[in-house]
Amino acid sequence: MAHVKYVSATRVYAKDAPPAVDALDLDIRDGEFMVLVGPSGSGKTTALRMLAGLEPLDGGRIEIGDKDVTFVPPKDRDIAMVFQNYALYPQKSVADNMGFALKMQHVPRDERDRRVREAARLLDLDDKLLERKPKQLSGGQRQRVAMGRAIVREPKVFLMDEPLSNLDAKLRVQTRSQIAELQRRLGITTVYVTHDQVEAMTMGNRVAVLSGGKLQQCDTPRQLYDNPVNQFVAGFIGSPAMNLQTVPLTGDGAELAGATLPLPAAVRSAAQQAGLRELVLGIRPEHMHLANGAGELAGEVMLVEELGADALLHVRLTQGGASVVARAEGRKPPGPGQRVTFHVQPDDVFAFHPVTGARLAG
Amino acid sequence: MTAVAARAQRAREPRPGRVREMSGKVGWGIVAWVVAIAFFLPVLWMVLTAFKPESAAETWPPKFTFSPTLAEFRLVFSGWGPYVTHSLVATVGSTILVLLLGVPASYALSVHPVGHWRDGLFFFISTKMLPIVAAIGPLYVIALKAHLLDSIWLLIILYTAMNLPLAIWMIRSFMLEVPSELLEAARLDGAGRIREMTGVIMPVISPGLVSTALICVIFAWNELFLALNLTVTNAATMPMFLISSVPQEGLYIAHLSAAATVASVPVILVGWIAQRSLVRGLAMGAIK
């Protein structure tokens, strides 16, 4: 168990291309479950592989515990990794797969068998599966064997590269909580990569959002949701996504679909200092409250997605024609074609710089 | 120095691990080159000796520098006429026949298989396993009685039978690689068996057909045993030409080298140029 540090870690592939990972600074505490999330190409997998030692660093360093492991080969870093496609050894039995690393460490056979059996029990892997080969297992079983292979090693750090992406939806939800539970029990520092922000939010102690090789924000899920530091994080975290619109500034606030939404003084002065005439407004769907004709934003319902407990309304605002999504009660949502109005609390409105995307004041 | 500039400079310098990486790669490359050249040496020596005058070909120590001459090549080219013609006819003829027979047969053993396709495939392979040498005496007698002795047609017939099993094995494996969705889409579009074959399968497997044809060409061109025993002059092929370049007495090494070079170069060149195709055919066709 140890803490992990990325210090200005950089990886460049082609000489004149932008870095795949650009000066990443990340402090992961001992025993923490840290999720690296971002769209494809964001550098999250590369960053994980740099920690594993499977990608070299072109700049900066990586520390595990208090040791600088930048030039240490993977096998000496005391880490274990779960690969996206599991990467199980095809010709070895499940037991041999899980015990392989221990065999490389010259751990005696009975100790090896004991630890393998223990890990198998922890993961609900039946004893008779131990002698089977990977190709005789189901996808879910293979995933557990991949996890078992990592657990058996009792490493300092767990690395997981999108381990749930090959499972069907139901199994994914089930396994998600199992992994989180397991990590809590074992207490091993875990770095987990995913492109699914729902996974990130539900599993991580903290979540690092990456885009274009750069770290956007690293915070608890709650903080990321309530206090996104820029437009990218605001739009990436939360499902359905936050409504984002470029709107002009007026005297007291910003003008959206004919209505003036008041902005706090701090935001207004920040905008003024930056010399802005317009900015990007962000409003989460659940903050658009149906107002029975009395709301300041008016529009027509184009499409209703009924989810059972709630409904998502795709609305086209009358003035200006902007499209927004609003969350409504599931029981009797307005139907398509219906005219509706919304009210938004001033506190629920986010403002972002139209060019840099940075959050204005707040 | 600003942080940005420092970062830029670090990106330009090779990182410490990289030097060790590069020298490892270079070392490996050197070993590979040495091994390859050593392995290739006999071929190199053959070609080199072909340019020697006979007096320089049988010396001790062997000569690496000498004044090259085309005399032996001229001799070879003045004599090779009928032989190379026969080789070309036998090779091209048998390869065409192999493809004509083999493509439909492979089709019947892969895409729309017959009932006992496993047995059919096994039958073809088994003919390859039986040594042709076993039947050479009776074969001679049959050829004699059928007036096919010393006939190029005999060679075409026999070479086709020789290469057909291998061709079927290879073409079949290439046909199995055609994605079934493609075939299903064609069927939905109303394609019958023939359209399916010409419109979908042939285009997709054409690289595989090329590599199969290449392998047939190699084996047919290089074949000695049947040519030696069943031909005399009217159908004598390049391997026979090569043997004839070894006289009972007298110096012959340079002449032999020239003949060997000329005899081997066509297939070597074809193999080099179509290397990727050949490798793929050999490895893939063999594996499946």
Add this chain to the structure above:
Amino acid sequence: MAVVETGAAPPSTVQIRPHEASRGERWQRRLPLLPALIYTVIVTQIPFLVTLWYSFQSYFWNTPAPAHFNGVSNYKTVFTNPEFRSALVRSVLMTVSAVILAMLLGVAFAVLLDRKFLGQGVVRTLIITPFLVMPAAAALIWAGPMLDPNFGLLNYLLQPFGVHHIAWLSTHALGSVIVVMVWQWTPFMTLIVLAGLQSQPPDVLEAAKVDGAGAMATFRELTMPHLRPYIELGVLLGSIYLVNVFDAVRLMTNGGPGTATTNLPFYLYTQVNNAFDIGGAAATGVVTVILTIIVATFALRMFARVFQFEGAAS
């Protein structure tokens, strides 16, 4: 709205139609196969049947007497003839050593070729070439310019190691022939093993790295098991071709010195060419075929995995 019932569904009353290809369909499938099948049967089986026929005859070309039936006397001769037995043993020896050596070299070369380095394509081209060289040419070039005691390149290259004008084809005839066989077939083994090496999934190799396996351990524990079917295939196919090698024997040593390099194919050749004994050659041929079938059946059973024919489409 349909009512959903729990419990077992009532037995189906729909007639299940037997699913069988119609006669027309079956013949439509057979048709493309027929030309190749008929051709092969005629060209390969007729000679074999004639061989069988002649094996029971006494038929010599150097006498005016016509062929006449002599029962199994040819077969008796085959089994009692020490020359046949020694040719058989020698064939096995030559094939086994050539296959093993070619495969060992093949694995080594494949490992060499599996990395990236400058001029990788050229190196591979050089390594494949021996396979492309006409076997007759290879035999004559090795016999003359390479191995000759007086002007051969090999003797020259081995001088610093204390070798003096060895007449390879006299004193080490069998070895020399095997060397040429290995030289020509190593590329074949190399390519098959290389295909195996390149089909290893890269993430499995990375997992081994993370699990603490060094290069040797990875090769031993993961790569070799993965290569096994490829190696078996190479050995099987190589053996089929190598057991029938004729060119090198005929052109390098003519079976000699004496019968030191006579293998089965060459022995059969001498029976026809030197002894003009068609009957005897036929019997030897039939025995050879039967032996081949026995060995092949064993080999196929041992390497059953290799022959798991992929399931065909519909």
